[in-house]
Each structure stands twice: as structure tokens, then as C-alpha cells.
Amino acid sequence: MSTEKRTPLDAIGEFGLIDRITGSFTHHNGTTVKGVGDDAAVIRINEEEHMLISTDMLVEGIHFNLMYAPLKHLGYKSVVVNLSDIYAMNGKPEQITVSIGVSSRFPAEAIDELYEGIKKACDVYGVDLVGGDTTSSLSGLVISITAIGRVNQKDVVYRSGAKENDLLVVTGDLGGAFVGLQVLEREKEVYKANPSAQPDLEGYDYILERQLKPEARRDVIGFLDELGVRPTSMIDVSDGLASEILHLCRASKLGCHVYDEKLPIDPTTYSTARDFDLDPSTCALNGGEDYELLFTISQSDFDKVKGSPHMTVIGHMVEENAGIYVIDRGGALIPIQAQGWNHFDRSE
């Protein structure tokens, strides 16, 4: 490399890097409706619909650890996290491509297991595997998946559409995947110290499944449609609620006030977090990998969603100058800062 200046990647972070590298790109094609900067790219394909394209790369040792992630679950999860991005645009995924780089320490049977999980996800979510690439890698396993979906032009929901006073809604509950990961990491350490020890995973089913085999919220897209509610903005919770709130605020040029006491946290998540001396609210805000949907709705839609067991109003959008805060049980305003997965802190 002929570069003289060397700026460490961890000094700028993933989102800083994305801004840095994509800033100079321009578009050449009128079919490109939306490029970088949302959960999926949007491409015009006919008079009524847009195509949605989303892609993710999962790297062994960064995103998953094969000591505790069964390959079949890993295959399933790899698909689901991509489909979640298509749902976050209010779309319907129809196809995926799957590329893998794999070292020869994996036998063909291991790859079979991975693809069993991929196939399972395809069957559950009704998507077609239409392509990919298969190559070797010098170290571990790398999985790169692209999801392709469709949405009616009038239904597409961007991160940027939130309005002041809109309600902020999240589906399901938060923090479970992160706390599940803590359990798995603890058992990994126990195993490393004593390989004959049996892992103690009893009672953790829910949070382990949240970590190892999450689902994408296709159902919520259906519920919203049935309720006649169109979110004004939407994103999926992959990097953590705090990070996603910042994305919605940044794209919509708004602030946001979120109420700590409203954060939906499952009892197992709560008690396990406490066992690990973790603050459950912090796990919910910064844990990541929940793959829930976070969206804003007009206040006039409140009556339609308030009875749903799948959705919780956790705050509301405010003008940009009013800031981005969690309001704790004592009424104190705590600034929201992204503490999501900054993978560049963890590499070699």
C-alpha cells in the first residue's frame, strides 16, 4: 500500500467508514430510487412496484462463534437477518443469493448442515435461493447473503419519513439476543476450563433462541397491513435500539424521547441480565441482534396499535433541537449514544 497517512479503522467506526467511502459516488441510472443509507436499496422495476436489495456479510469470529452456534442455526439466522431488512422497508422478500468462503477444515457435511438451515429459512419465509458463489478461504467461514424483495411503490417505508410528534413503536421485546450471548460466552469459558463439563443452559431457552435462531417480523408487516397502519419511518433492530433510533433521527432530521420504563424486556432477559450484573435497560438499548422492527406512526394511528401484544409505544419524535434522549424512571434525560456492535474494535 502506497498510503502515507494511516487512520485506524476503529477510530472512525463502521458508519464513519460507510460515509467516507460512499460520499463520492453518484448515480448513473434513473432506475435507482434509493441507494446507500436505508435498510435496502430501492430500484424501480415497473409502474406499481419497486425492487428492494439488501446485503449482509457474516464473518466467523466476529458475528458468530462455531463453538456454540450450530451450523444449521447459523444458516437459518444468516438468511433471517437479511429478510429482516426487506421487511423493514415494508416489503416482501422473494429471492436470496448466498456466497460462502470456507476453509478446508470444514468437511462437506458441515456445509450441508449450513445449507439445511438456509433451506429451512427459505421454506419458512417463502424465498428462493437463486444464486451465489462458493470459494475457499484461508481462515474461517464467511457468509455473504443478498436478499431481493418487492414493495408497492405507495407502501415503501424509509428511515427518513418520521414527523415530529409521531409515536415510536418497537415490536416484540429487546435485549434477549445479547443476554443469550452472555450465557453462551460464559458456558464457552467453562468448557474451555473443563471440557468434560456439561453446559448449563436450562431455563435459558428463550434468550438462546433469540441469539441463535432469531426470526424476522414478517408477521408484523401483516398485522400493520390488517390494522390499516402505515409506518411513517421504519428500520430493523440489528445493531441495537439506540443505534437504530439515531439512524431514524438522522434520516428524518428529528430528535426523539424514549421512556426507559416502556422498553419491552422479557422476564428471562431481565433476570439473566441481573445475574450477569448487567442493567436490563442497557441490554435493551445497546444489545443488538433483536431483529425486531422499530417504526414511527402518526399519533392518529395510536388507537389501532395500542391493543396489539406485538407492539409497544416507547416514545415519540421531537424537533431536532430537542435532542435524542432516554427519559429514566426519575425523569432524568440521558443522551442516547450508539454503542452498537462496532466490529472494528474487536478485530486483530
Place this chain on the structure above:
Amino acid sequence: MSTEKRTPLDAIGEFGLIDRITGSFTHHNGTTVKGVGDDAAVIRINEEEHMLISTDMLVEGIHFNLMYAPLKHLGYKSVVVNLSDIYAMNGKPEQITVSIGVSSRFPAEAIDELYEGIKKACDVYGVDLVGGDTTSSLSGLVISITAIGRVNQKDVVYRSGAKENDLLVVTGDLGGAFVGLQVLEREKEVYKANPSAQPDLEGYDYILERQLKPEARRDVIGFLDELGVRPTSMIDVSDGLASEILHLCRASKLGCHVYDEKLPIDPTTYSTARDFDLDPSTCALNGGEDYELLFTISQSDFDKVKGSPHMTVIGHMVEENAGIYVIDRGGALIPIQAQGWNHFDRSE
């Protein structure tokens, strides 16, 4: 891994693995016109057009070596190899997504260089960067690109459309990228032995460019259109002519006879191959990474292409039982076997 049987990946190879893992998948969506098994997937998007989706993964140490591949060229090439797949369907690429996994040994300035090359390719070929993912990796650099294109439904060309007696045509010349790689590998060894030695690359410009900064044959798609020739089948030459011929024959259920003396080989490729004690025809047949287009045309179109400096008729399609052979200058029939990049032979 709970697997008991362990079949080494190098025992089944890349194409064996692809067959193995994709065999059990079925399609759920009527929009999926063609899935795995051609240069790109084909998706119905409106009454007139199909969308084309192609994806490739490039892994450091397998597909490129940063000791001699400048990052800017690597970015350019990563895009071009994907666009080549869209052209091989007779389509027009319009968008790409780019995902990278990168270890923290790379400074941000190195990533800037990579994206300079990506941007250059986007500008040259008129495609839009619309998404991607950026993550860290524990070892080297991984690049995964998905190209999205369009083609009129009546113009799409598959691997499977060749007919008996069709002429086999290849664009440009072959083997240059492979011989260029040999030069780079030699200079790498010289450098490792004596880091103060200057690389001796004079006179190799053409084949080094073939290796480091190849172009996709967008021009040929235009020429064919102007000549009024629609190929009956087509594929791009990424893994090597022999391997691509086998793909066309397998998909079209035909045999093929190719004439050694017709193989287009550049004089620099020829003489450099000789210097390395390599058979130039073998380099042309098995070298790979030429990113030329290989296609079949009806005999009735011969007069239209015979004067083109960009295309060479190298053989013709025969019935399946007549086999797949190179006919050498002495008239002997040599069976064509895939000796393309079998990456699984080279991993750890």
C-alpha cells in the same frame, strides 16, 4: 459440528459442492425465472424485462495477493468480474452492492484506495453503488459484490440454448491473465528473496493488465446488437475456457469440438508462456480470469461475425455422444477436462 462422516471439500470441488448444496432447494415465487446454474439469476419484473442478479466473493490469499495487486485495481477488478456475468446474459448492469470484511491492519486510506477503484469501474460502466455491508474480519480482506442488471425478455441468453452445429465463438484473446499472474508470482519470489530488488515487469504491460485490471466485454454486447446476431448460448470466461465449454455443453446437452489452432492468443501471452515452459494452448484453455465472452451462434450468422476483430470462431457444437474435444494441429482428439481454479485445493 456433529457430523460423523467427513468428506473433504477438495474431494468434491466447487461445482460438485454447488450441485450438492443446491439440489434440494425448490422455488416458491413465480417471479423466479431462473435460479442457480447460469451466469446470473433471472427475475421477472415487468412485461418486457427481466432483472439479472449475479454475485461473486473474492478472498485475500485465494483470489488476490496484495503484495502485487494494487488496491485500486483490485476494487476495479472486483466490480468488473461481476458485470461480466451480467453481460454474459446479454444484459445491461445498472446497480451493484459491495460488502467488505477487512482486518484492522488496513488503515482507512487503504479502504479509500479500494473504493477509488470501485468508483472508477462504476463510472466507466455506468453502474450505481446502491448498498453493501462493512465489517471487520479476523484475517484478511474479503470482498463480496452483487451486480444487478436488466435485459429484454426476448434478448436474454442462457447457457442452455446452444444447438447442434452452432459455431463456438470467443471474444478477444485467452490465457493472458494467467500468464500475467505467473510473471507477478515470479517477481514476488524475487522480492521475497531480496526486498531491495526492483521488479522486472517491462514488456509485460498487456498481460499484467489482463491480470490486474481486466475489462468486461460490454462492447461486444453492443457489436452483436449492431450486427443483428443473437447468441444461442453464452457464458463469460472466468474459470477458464475448458471449464466454460463444459458448462455450455452440460447446460445445452451437447458435445463440442474446438480447434487448438484457432485459439486466439496474444503474442506476449504466447512468448511469455514459452519462457515459463508453459504450453500457450493450455494457458488459453485452462488459465482463467480472461473475462471474455464465449458464445454460440447459428451457422447462418457466420458471415456477420467473420470480419470482426473482436471475435474468433474456435469450434462448433456437436451431438452429445460426439464428445467434448480439442482437436490439435495433428488432428488428434484430446478430451476437454475442467482444470479451472479449484480453490479448495489451495486452502489451508
